[in-house]
Amino acid sequence: MSDTTRILVLYYSRNGATQQLADAISAGITKAGAEAVLRTVDCDENAACRRDLIVDKDDLEQCDGLIMGSPTRFGHMYSGLQKFWEQTSKEWLKGVLVDKPAAVFTSSSSMHGGQESTLLSMAVPLLHQGMMIVGIPYTAAELQQTDAGGSPYGASHVEHAAGSTINQYENKLAEQLGERVARTAIQLGR
Numbered sequence: 001m002s003d004t005t006r007i008l009v010l011y012y013s014r015n016g017a018t019q020q021l022a023d024a025i026s027a028g029i030t031k032a033g034a035e036a037v038l039r040t041v042d043c044d045e046n047a048a049c050r051r052d053l054i055v056d057k058d059d060l061e062q063c064d065g066l067i068m069g070s071p072t073r074f075g076h077m078y079s080g081l082q083k084f085w086e087q088t089s090k091e092w093l094k095g096v097l098v099d100k101p102a103a104v105f106t107s108s109s110s111m112h113g114g115q116e117s118t119l120l121s122m123a124v125p126l127l128h129q130g131m132m133i134v135g136i137p138y139t140a141a142e143l144q145q146t147d148a149g150g151s152p153y154g155a156s157h158v159e160h161a162a163g164s165t166i167n168q169y170e171n172k173l174a175e176q177l178g179e180r181v182a183r184t185a186i187q188l189g190r
């Protein structure tokens with residue numbers, strides 16, 4: 001294992017919006033002096049997430065923190081991510097993620113289309129795995145300024161409010177979330 005603090009950014013993205021958040025989060029992780037390890041689950045043909053490697057169970061053991069992102073799908077995470085967690089009984093029983101910091105992010109088309117339920121429900125399997133959930137505090141000025149994505153529950157993007165590209169507030173909040181998880185992992189001695 002390397003000496004560098006490694007934060008696993010596990011996400012799915014069909015059209016690239018969630019991937020933009022993953023990249024902003026990764027920039028924040030790097031800023032904190034840690035390594036961002038971008039991984040995805042099975043991606044269909046032409047999906048944006050095909051850019052990155054598919055997650056391996058070893059990635060869970062080797063990471064010092066994890067940030068999970070999904071498009072909002074009827075108020076929940078993408079089923080492929082849920083399926084991945086349902087295949088981690090061995091890692092769960094071994095406790096490979098226990099006491100590691102974690103956070104979540106999402107992208108939706110509409111403002112009130114279920115972002116918060118998606119973010120909160122994504123935190124549930126991470127809590128079962130024993131992870132320590134990190135959010136975005138209101139001391140982040142952009143949380144008061146945003147009229148699109150960004151929430152105390154996690155980073156987010158709203159297409160109908162911000163357009164196809166994440167806006168400056170969404171970008172900054174995602175970056176800060178990545179930085180915060182990485183900083184927390186480092187403070188925990190990881």
Ligand SMILES: Cc1cc2nc3c(=O)[nH]c(=O)nc-3n(C[C@H](O)[C@H](O)[C@H](O)COP(=O)(O)O)c2cc1C
Binds near residue numbers: 012014071107110113
């Ligand atoms: C099957 C399906 C379900 C969706 N459900 C919702 C939803 O509940 N609320 C919403 O606002 N957008 C919903 N969307 C839109 C996506 O969440 C949105 O376009 C998202 O930004 C896509 O992210 P991506 O570019 O990373 O693939 C849905 C899209 C699909 C294909």
